[in-house]
Amino acid sequence: MAERAGWRTDALKRGAGDAERRFLASGASVAVVDARGALDEGLAAVRRLADPVETNAAALLVLLSRGDVAALEAVHAAGATHYLASPFGEAEFAQMLRFADRHADRLARGRPRAAIVPSGDQDGVRNRRSRDALTGLADGAALRRWIDRQLKQGAAAGLDGPSCVAMLLSVTRFEAINAAFGTSAGDKALQAVARRIERQLDPAEARRGCVARVAGAEFAVALAAPVTIDDARRIAADLEDAIARPFAVDQHVIALSCRIGIACADAADQGAALLRRASLALAEAKTGDGGRALALDAGGEARAAHDSRLEVDLRAALDRDEIGILFQPQVSVTSGAIVGVEALARWHHPERGALGAATLFAAAERSDYLVQLSEHVQRKAIRMAAGWQGALADLRLAVNVTAADIARPGFAARLLAMVDDEGFPRARLTVEVTESGLIDDLGQAAAFLGELRAAGLRVAIDDFGTGYSSLAYLKALPLDYLKIDQRLAQDITGSARDRVVVRGVIEMARSLGLAVIAEGVETEEQLALLAAEGCNIYQGFLRAPPLDEGALQQLMSE
Template sequence: MVEKAGWPVIAARRPHGLERRFLASGAAVALIDAREALVEGLAAARALADAVQANGAAMLVLLTRRDASVIAATFEAGATHYLAGPVSEGELLQALRFATRHAERLAGGEQGFRRRAALVAEEAKLWRWSPSLPHRVALSAALAGAIGHPTEPETVARGALLPALGRGGLRAALQAIERVLARGGVASFAHNAPDGRRVAHHLMAEGGAIIGHVEPVDQGFGVENAPRDPLTGLEDMRGARRWLEGRLGHRADLDPPLVLILIGLSRFDMVNAAFGRAVGDTIIRAVGRRIERLAVPGHGRRRLVARLAGAEFAVGLPGPTSLEEAELLATELVGAIARPFVAGDHVVTLAARVGIAPARAGARDAGDLLRQASLALADAREGETARVRVFTHGEESRRAEDRRLELDLRLALDEDRIEILWQPQVSIATGRIVGVEALARWRHPLLGELGAEALFAAAERSDYLVELSTHVQEKALATAAGWTGPLGRLHVAINVAAADIAEPNFADALLARITTAGLARERMTVEVTESELMTDLGAAAALLARLRASGVRVAIDDFGTGYSSLAYLKALPLDEIKIDRRLAQDIAGSARDRIVVRSVIDMARSLGLAVVAEGVETEEQLTLLAQEGCTFFQGFLCAPPLDVPALARLIERQQTRG
């Protein structure tokens, strides 16, 4: 399924060397199939967790439905995403897209992700064979260099690979190629190279040709047993972990017992693309020497200097040390890396970002420290200006809670645990409830009731935003369509997210949902948050015009929170605006605050728009809003968000009072 959708696939059927193989692959996503093999799957997740985190990647774990109770354990093992089966092709591919987008964010956005992918491609050991040239094989520069073959000409005779493959390897290669050509999909084969190394080839079809990805698979290859990174001579990931574990266990009484610094080179793929792999390797070695010269003098082997993967390095400062010392060194490292490098005839300038994580007193887990430093590095890459970020331990619990929410949200959607509450909207002129806004609530089993803001933030982080928004809309429409009596006369407002607007044919899809629910369009109001319209005002205007032409009312929610309010009033087809709660509550503040609110209301009324004030909590606020000409209000002065029985009782009491 995955290969057919266009992802290059490397299969790892055995746990041996899993972390090294993942790092060497440069993959953005680790997919673990734990269905019917939960113990083995969680063990694989734990083995990969540090590599996934340190490399800014994602981990998707497949579970069975009956394994839903271990989602928390899956998260603790290192998963960033999960999918409970049975799994359809569409669900799997969508989950992989979500996981890829997660890795993209950690890489600093789409451009950063593409740069990292280009760097991985430069380092990949690949060969390409086409039936149109059956006696020739194209080699990547990295593979050609690994087997000692010149990279020119672009292709080599098939027989020239015999010394590297051996006759058994060549025969296995031809058989695997025949399988892919006959049946499609992917195939793998392994063989012993002439020097005794065990090598695997992963094959897939692409554009009528066969692509082979070459990787070492056992300890005999050398990298597994190498105590240091073969390119720079520094410690590698395994050496870094051994150093961290040794220092954490040796001086656990210090606070902090050590500080870990992660250094990531920015846009290093552009160096390989512009100057070639040989120049890139030369510069990586030079970066390693600069880091070592700054970090080690006067401290010798007490300090750690390692190359973790690709263009990332680590420096470990053993205790007694201080966070201030680490920040000073990090700033010096950024400055040192910013000085030009000379490689042959080329002068290259680089930039770096740094993440710092101090270990807690008594800490024992090197994996936790690596993950914390990686989170700080990811923040530094996302930031506009700060090149050095420090991880704080309060942030860890917040991030852990965020990730737990993202995982739990998937299950909550599957099991229909998202509730709809209704906040009354009141006519200021008559004091009667004339409408309601549908608001999502999630009663989390551990965190209690979560409102729409926390719920939709979790959905956005986990890429379930459209699914959650659709779920809430459909549930609200179905509920309101079944109302009779006074409830059946209420206008119903539902919220539309920015991700909804970006969906193709969203207006038609929403209108179809309204029709399916059986709710009159004249009773419907669609609310769009102001900030969510800023990306493409023209497309938003066309979508809202389509809804409005069908009979649905259109409102801007949280009006006054952004910078484009006037442009929206001018460009968009609207029926009402909803004044943001902070703006509405400010009316009881200074004279200046009241003038601002008055101006907003005057503008809206001049354009023939109704005005709804949100968050009204006091009689004073309501009186002042009424004096300025506000039309409707909602807020705790009338009622908090209510379930349907409470809403019905409130309206009944209002009618009884006359």
């Protein structure tokens, strides 16, 4: 409905854990949460999105079932700016999107909800500045006006360094504080946080800075030139330490912590872009495994936006048949004959050209579309191979199976039914599973692979040598092939120590009765050494790159 109304959309599945990052990377001005029939989950999603929506002057529209209208107070408290209740038609939905977008546009233009005239701005410019009623700090509108002013002044002065650095600080566990001690104590804790943030800035930094409360438990510190990213990191570290010290509130001792996102202005930046990049850095800091503060430059924002756009495009790519199949020949080491092929996905993106399997499946995993993509590639490859005749008629076909596939109940039966429906002989099909896809549940993987082997398929572990390989692990699984990862295979021409490792892997596989396939073979030297160690099959650019169906036919004819 939104797309038909002219909007560019980014969709997240129910329960997606990266909603905040995806919203920020998309650049959207409106977030829509469909809470119809799932009010509790909808409210949880609204709470996750509320702070980044408010910080970035966006709108948050919640769709409700008619019976949930009584919960409007909770919806508003969670952070929604608009709502629409069932039943509604397409025209009503499109109109509400326009209302929400107009609301976001007004916020972005910095029109304050309330304004006072202070005794004097610290930066020497007497402007009307709106204030946060709870903490007395500047609010989001005032912060955006202040940043825009610094960027304009920096551009006019032709500064070599950044004209502004923005830091967004999010107080973690704040909802738990409200639940445990009440909203009054929570408000006092936020006021205490605001005072600590102000005290962390030295007088010089305070005079050329702006401290604001931009959302529920989200604060901002922006500094004007002269300033560097190292200055911001130092201040961020001081802020982390300050917030980590216990707070005394209403006879309670409250422990808080924070995460901080940092963004340094580029010459071409606008205020909204700088704040969004700081928000994206904050979202990454919240979900990442690194420290509590993270800095993101414009390149990082561009990569995040690029990834987000790919996730959106992937939904339509399957319908438009943009996902093609290439076939990597697998060659007998002893005879030199091509004995099989591995099916590899390629995305023929209308704007970005050919994208490889790694990019394609990474986008699918981020967008919760991995199962649909995997099934599409498997079926398309099997259907193509089922029609092969002449020189291709006897080739084995290897298709990849993901960890998400293995986790689906009844997947083995569905895969076998797919093979039979397409008319491809089971005896010519090999299923390849990466060892990282097996390690989470070895028992489930063993049962899955055993069912496939009992049905006549063969099974290979792909990319062996990149994960948690062990002899016990291999012994537990019913396998036919072990595929050595290309980095490990190429190490055979390295040091004597490298060759010992590769030799050990091949000997281990052969002792278990497994055939060995080497990936990524590019030189005659690599092939000769692998052959001497007992490798059975190889694939790589030495013989042929991944080929389309026509090129494969020509190679086999030659």
